[in-house]
Amino acid sequence: MEGVRGLFPPRFQGDSRGRAFSLWGCQDAWGALDKVVREYERLVVFRLGRLVGARGPGLVILIPFLDHIVRVSLRVVTLDVPTQEVITRDNVTCSVNAVVYYRVIDPNNAIVNVENFREATAQLSQTTLRSVAGQAELDELLAERDKLNQQIQKILDEATDPWGIKVAAVEIKDVGIPEGLQRAISRQASAERERRAAIIQAEGEQQAAQKLADAASVLGTVPGGLFMRLLRSIPEIAAGQGNIIAFPLPMELRYLAEKLVLTRRPDDSPGSERQESPTDDNK
Template structure:
């Protein structure tokens, strides 16, 4: 009797071990790459998966978007400026079979490829382009990575350059350049203002010369403005006709 109980117990333990080895449950975002005697036999999931113990093995694959930080890279720009650049990489697996079979470690492979691509792409641009055209550089890096990782069943969804670190000497040089640019713009604006003022003065002079009475009215307006100010200096403008008459008087006596 005891022997029968022992046999039943052994069978129960065997069944439990068999079921625990055969049954797998995959979540909605997971897939299982199944190998039968070492050969690929399919991708299964999500849900309940039943395997043949010791004959079939399964590798779990996560299909969610992976966020991976690209460590700072030493980049020399096209205008020979040394900078440190880091970025963030977003990618996901779209083909679980290729991600497991065609590359040993898709995480490490994608990380190394992203680092080399970041240095290669940024090295073809000048520093001003790195600082002002990040969106275009992000798109270029993402496109190159996506083309190269397609064979691994990986889709690179986005690349974002985070920081571009410059040494102190370069920061001071950029500050001087920005200051010189602001001074140049100020001088150009001042020159344009002088040009416009000169054009308006020439136009006003032509209008006043056409009507001599208008000049007298301008004299009276100037006197009114001076009288309204608290100043000890008073200027009395003389009519131009009177000055011309005085200048011609000595000639008349002779």
């Protein structure tokens, strides 16, 4: 007991304040011995400067004044890559930004192998985005983003593997191009749509002409087929706004009328002699 009293100044010995001070010091020292680590965290412990390893989750017991800890989160981090000005392979100036999703899978390497893994990952993401976008053409940036995303992700994942980081995904958010180039692309898209519409219309007319030719050949082989088709078109013609309707007579109807006229003229029947008119004698 005398040895314990010797740790405190004489003015605190035998005093209630001295006992309170000693209890407070013990509680503070004991509080430094334990740390609660959440499920998504790890504690990287250094003892006298030497790496002990990652601890957690749960309750972690530490040695006061000897252990130094660094808390590392294992959750996915969303890194917003600032807009980068790049020149594409076809010499077009544009701006590109992206977002990178990564997480720490090895806390020891994330603390020991790199000074600040967050800043290092951010800088590497910017340079990789500029490099990949500069090697691609503008059409690839606009239409093949998935391919470029996978390429950037692969490069970042391989580069950050020694740091204990896993790059989960990379997404190019926006590609900004000059206003004049936007108008040119719009005109090109409009011309492409008109070309496709003209091709579709020509193909439709070709198919319709082929169908009409097939129908005409079929109607030509059937007696009275064209006449029946003409009769079916009369209601359609009469439904128009015009007051005058020009109705062509088919050859079958003309032949039928001539036969009716011949049957009503007995003089023109076979075996009858044609009488000469007075005008013929005068000639």
